[in-house]
Amino acid sequence: MLHVRQQRLVLGLILLLVFGVLALTGCGGGATTTTAATAPAETTSTAPGEATTTSQAAATGEPIKIGLIADNTGSLAHYGHSHEVVAKAAVAKINAEGGIAGRPVELLVEDTESQPTTAAVKARKLVESNRVDFLLGTNHAGVAMAVAPVAKELKTIYFATSSGVGLRLPGNGSRFVFQLPSDTKQETRAAAQYAVNTLNLKNWVTAVADYAWGWDSETAFEEQIQEAGGTLLKKIRVPVGTSDWLKYLQGIPDETEGVFFANFGPDFLSFVRDVRVVNPKLTLFGQNYVLTGIDVSKLGADAEGMYVVTAFPQVEDQNTTEFQKQYRSAIGVDANGVETATGKMLAMSFAWATWESLYTIKEVIEDSGWASKADYAKFIEALEGRTLKEGLSHPEGTKQVRAEDHGSIKGMFIEQIKDGKVNVVTRFEPDALTWPPLKNMPQEEPLS
Numbered sequence: 001m002l003h004v005r006q007q008r009l010v011l012g013l014i015l016l017l018v019f020g021v022l023a024l025t026g027c028g029g030g031a032t033t034t035t036a037a038t039a040p041a042e043t044t045s046t047a048p049g050e051a052t053t054t055s056q057a058a059a060t061g062e063p064i065k066i067g068l069i070a071d072n073t074g075s076l077a078h079y080g081h082s083h084e085v086v087a088k089a090a091v092a093k094i095n096a097e098g099g100i101a102g103r104p105v106e107l108l109v110e111d112t113e114s115q116p117t118t119a120a121v122k123a124r125k126l127v128e129s130n131r132v133d134f135l136l137g138t139n140h141a142g143v144a145m146a147v148a149p150v151a152k153e154l155k156t157i158y159f160a161t162s163s164g165v166g167l168r169l170p171g172n173g174s175r176f177v178f179q180l181p182s183d184t185k186q187e188t189r190a191a192a193q194y195a196v197n198t199l200n201l202k203n204w205v206t207a208v209a210d211y212a213w214g215w216d217s218e219t220a221f222e223e224q225i226q227e228a229g230g231t232l233l234k235k236i237r238v239p240v241g242t243s244d245w246l247k248y249l250q251g252i253p254d255e256t257e258g259v260f261f262a263n264f265g266p267d268f269l270s271f272v273r274d275v276r277v278v279n280p281k282l283t284l285f286g287q288n289y290v291l292t293g294i295d296v297s298k299l300g301a302d303a304e305g306m307y308v309v310t311a312f313p314q315v316e317d318q319n320t321t322e323f324q325k326q327y328r329s330a331i332g333v334d335a336n337g338v339e340t341a342t343g344k345m346l347a348m349s350f351a352w353a354t355w356e357s358l359y360t361i362k363e364v365i366e367d368s369g370w371a372s373k374a375d376y377a378k379f380i381e382a383l384e385g386r387t388l389k390e391g392l393s394h395p396e397g398t399k400q401v402r403a404e405d406h407g408s409i410k411g412m413f414i415e416q417i418k419d420g421k422v423n424v425v426t427r428f429e430p431d432a433l434t435w436p437p438l439k440n441m442p443q444e445e446p447l448s
Contacts, residue, residue, distance in 0.1 A: 059103055059105075062103060063104045064099075064100050066091075066106070066133065067126030068137045070109055070110070070112065071083075073111055074114025076140050078293050082347040083350070084109060087354045087358065089330050090358040091107045120146040120149075124150050124154070135159070136161065136354065138162050141213065143162070145167065148167060148174060151176045156373065157176050157379060158177045160179045160181075161350065164183055165220070167179050167405075168183060168439075174445060176376070178360075178406045179407050180388075180408045181311060185220050186410065186433040187287060187311075188217065188221040188260075189432075189433050191224070191414075192224035192228040192230065194426065195283075201230070202231060203253075203258070204221075204225055204230055204231065204258050205232070205236065205253070206235050206262075207236040207261045208236070208237055208261065208287075213262060217260075221260050234252065242267065249275050249278045252279060258282060259275060260285045261290065264290050268290050272306075284305075284306040285307045288308075288309050289347070291310075292345075293345055297421070299417070304420075307416050311350065312349050312352040312413070313348065314349060315415075331346070356388065356396065359394065383401055386400070386401050399411070399430055402437055404437035409430045411427050412428045413427050
């Protein structure tokens with residue numbers, strides 16, 4: 001009888017433990033949750049802004065929750081996957097090195113479906129239901145514009161990882177919104193300066209996909225090519241999804257020397273094929289980053305010699321810095337930016353911003369004394385005007401977060417396709433790409 005009672009007691013304890021574990025690991029609201037390992041780890045980097053402590057203690061206490069809004073389905077699914085892969089790698093590394101201010105980081109992921117209205121709902125849910133401390137993400141400028149007012153309303157700091165100038169314009173964004181990626185002004189300034197000053201080509205035409213990103217790229221390039229001493233002869237807009245670009249490109253003036261284009265995916269392939277029919281001698285210059293998801297080795301002669309402006313190099317070559325190599329290793333990609341675990345090509349030109357945003361959160365929390373969302377003013381004021389120094393935390397390079405519009409002034413890379421391979425030919429430093437801010441949020445939007 002005693003033996004039976006002992007068996008029942010043991011069985012009861014096992015069931016109690018099982019239900020306890022289920023209760024602790026359950027998560028509501030549909031968000032995917034990741035809390036990476038928090039075991040001690042050694043770090044050896046000594047670059048500015050990098051951890052130098054060895055044998056750091058494991059992160060403990062209340063987790064710092066970060067909500068990632070990723071475009072995991074819909075038209076930008078390729079980009080959403082890239083941002084999520086990088087976010088999880090960064091969180092794993094941060095937690096393995098002791099977390100943020102000794103606290104673990106918990107990443108909660110919601111799918112925007114590549115739709116601004118869906119994203120706004122998901123962002124609100126992350127804040128109100130999942131109680132995240134920070135919002136992060138999206139490669140979609142429209143999504144970022146939809147999430148920004150939610151962040152302001154709910155007093156939640158949001159790091160937008162989309163490019164574009166929209167959040168930096170008067171009436172958009174807020175002091176709760178920061179944007180580390182480049183904008184169309186910086187991207188087209190780098191392209192225009194290289195086109196005129198290095199290639200000595202002054203007569204240009206633009207050919208863009210007929211929607212917001214294409215329009216912004218067209219407008220910005222026109223401004224920048226004229227400032228550089230060149231001329232924009234013609235502007236061509238082509239509906240997204242057009243398989244025959246030839247009828248739109250046939251009006252390119254004879255004196256045209258180059259075409260600056262902004263399209264991607266099937267539109268990119270159709271453009272490259274048809275523009276060579278019109279004039280095979282034209283120099284082609286692509287916007288950031290038109291080669292995403294493209295196997296350059298299969299493009300053939302049509303793409304040979306093409307230039308592309310990019311915020312971060314897709315491939316590893318002789319110009320790759322040691323910090324960029326370490327970053328590539330940490331996120332699990334090969335020399336071509338292909339994820340070794342899945343064989344998928346990551347959107348390297350954009351996903352770096354997720355890594356750097358997470359490390360910026362870590363740096364500012366630890367420097368400002370931020371302890372909870374109630375300390376948002378401490379965090380914001382500590383980041384405004386801050387210089388983010390090159391290192392493994394910021395492998396793209398040194399940049400400054402402007403206090404006036406919360407955008408970053410960063411460098412840009414120029415790549416060229418040569419012999420079927422992509423190589424970096426130069427990098428423009430941030431000082432060469434700066435432009436006057438169009439608003440001053442610390443003056444216009446007091447935090448108190």
